[in-house]
Amino acid sequence: HHHPYQYQSGPGPGQNPPSSRGLSTRRENYERDFPLYKQPVEVGCFSLDSERRFFNDSRQMRYYSEPDRNPNFDLKDGYKDRFIKRDESVKEKLDHILRWILANRSKVSSKAATTASPCALDVDFVTWRGHLTKLLTTPYETREGWLLAVTRFRNTLYISEVETEAARREREKRTERHEEMMYWGYKFEQYTCADNVHSSPDPGGVVNTNEAFCTVVQTRLADHRLLFSGEVDCRDKDPTAPSPPACYVELKTSAEICTPKQRSNFHRFKLLKWWAQSFLPGVPRVVAGFRDHDGVVVTMETFPISKISHLIKSEPNCWKPTVCMNFCSDFLSFVKRAATEDNPSVVYLFSYEPHRDVTYSVHRDSPYSFLPHWYVREMTS
Ligand code: 0WD
Numbered sequence: 001h002h003h004p005y006q007y008q009s010g011p012g013p014g015q016n017p018p019s020s021r022g023l024s025t026r027r028e029n030y031e032r033d034f035p036l037y038k039q040p041v042e043v044g045c046f047s048l049d050s051e052r053r054f055f056n057d058s059r060q061m062r063y064y065s066e067p068d069r070n071p072n073f074d075l076k077d078g079y080k081d082r083f084i085k086r087d088e089s090v091k092e093k094l095d096h097i098l099r100w101i102l103a104n105r106s107k108v109s110s111k112a113a114t115t116a117s118p119c120a121l122d123v124d125f126v127t128w129r130g131h132l133t134k135l136l137t138t139p140y141e142t143r144e145g146w147l148l149a150v151t152r153f154r155n156t157l158y159i160s161e162v163e164t165e166a167a168r169r170e171r172e173k174r175t176e177r178h179e180e181m182m183y184w185g186y187k188f189e190q191y192t193c194a195d196n197v198h199s200s201p202d203p204g205g206v207v208n209t210n211e212a213f214c215t216v217v218q219t220r221l222a223d224h225r226l227l228f229s230g231e232v233d234c235r236d237k238d239p240t241a242p243s244p245p246a247c248y249v250e251l252k253t254s255a256e257i258c259t260p261k262q263r264s265n266f267h268r269f270k271l272l273k274w275w276a277q278s279f280l281p282g283v284p285r286v287v288a289g290f291r292d293h294d295g296v297v298v299t300m301e302t303f304p305i306s307k308i309s310h311l312i313k314s315e316p317n318c319w320k321p322t323v324c325m326n327f328c329s330d331f332l333s334f335v336k337r338a339a340t341e342d343n344p345s346v347v348y349l350f351s352y353e354p355h356r357d358v359t360y361s362v363h364r365d366s367p368y369s370f371l372p373h374w375y376v377r378e379m380t381s
């Protein structure tokens with residue numbers, strides 16, 4: 001079977017023109033050939049430390065340490081007493097990516113940047129990988145809407161998520177059980193990741209969700225040049241492993257599958273999210289720990305991203321990678337057409353509610369503005 005990247009054919013956008021008001025999110029409008037998606041290239045990385053401070057290096061990189069097939073990891077261990085949780089009410093928007101751009105301008109600009117003559121970025125879009133994942137899954141999303149703020153500045157479009165009212169309400173009324181279950185994913189990382197090539201995981205340590213290692217990748221979707229960053233859990237220990245992002249490993253936990261209904265839901269909903277998130281930056285595999293109701297990991301399974309689309313083909317009513325990628329591509333074209341004014345304080349706010357078209361509104365000098373003054377100053381001075 002063909003490699004999923006560097007694959008193009010078909011008529012491209014325009015076959016099913018969106019209405020003049022909004023962009024359709026109906027699956028059937030995106031069932032054409034797979035669009036061009038270039039092999040993502042890592043252009044840099046950065047780290048956020050235990051106090052959420054930015055470093056233009058890989059100090060927070062961790063190394064995958066393969067556990068037993070049936071490891072019996074207790075994910076509840078350390079909840080509360082060995083857990084430091086990032087403050088989710090602090091909205092960082094694109095700030096860390098922008099810091100990375102300022103520190104690495106020559107890597108993303110066509111001409112050498114000098115203080116005397118700064119130059120524009122060589123990309124059409126700058127965003128978080130997580131925002132693109134939401135776009136990829138939109139044609140299949142029936143529960144949660146989203147808001148994406150877009151600013152055109154020096155001809156690059158910056159996309160930053162805005163928390164919806166519904167999402168904020170959900171976050172504020174989370175149950176204690178839900179809070180604890182969110183910890184389980186991070187605890188699993190601690191059981192399976194070591195701080196360096198020669199050490200072993202330390203399940204007795206503190207879980208601190210401020211810490212992160214992020215990759216910055218460049219790629220192209222149809223005629224859109226993308227620069228985005230995503231958090232990476234760990235990499236292959238083997239020094240002969242391929243170079244990033246091909247050596248990266250995404251870790252997940254999921255409820256143990258016991259019934260045909262659970263298997264079908266896992267294929268239709270969970271594998272869609274796992275596939276979209278890792279396909280985007282070119283992370284080749286997801287390592288999953290399946291846990292019981294009591295938070296104990298009972299089995300491990302590796303899912304190569306390139307095999308997920310075959311795995312789901314036998315599933316009735318299932319999602320299609322081409323629909324995800326074509327919708328994302330058409331959304332980015334829609335953004336290019338809509339967000340015409342080049343102004344760091346103007347925000348085009350794109351809004352999606354399940355079963356509706358994507359629509360947008362325009363906001364000047366509003367609380368939605370997200371490009372910080374330090375970034376605008378540095379890029380224009
Ligand atoms: O301010 C915002 N609206 C957001 C900021 C939304 C989403 C992310 N972020 C930032 C944070 O700085 C974080 O370090 O994004 C970084 C992660 O970005 P991403 O890779 O683009 O996000 P995503 O693919 O959604 O999540 C990757 C991992 C998650 O792992 P799982 O296995 O659960 O998918 O990043 C973590 C989480 O461990 N994560 C976050 N970390 C910090 N802030 C956030 C978040 N909002 N969401 C997920």
Ligand code: CA
Nearest residue numbers: 233250251252
């Ligand atoms: Ca993960």
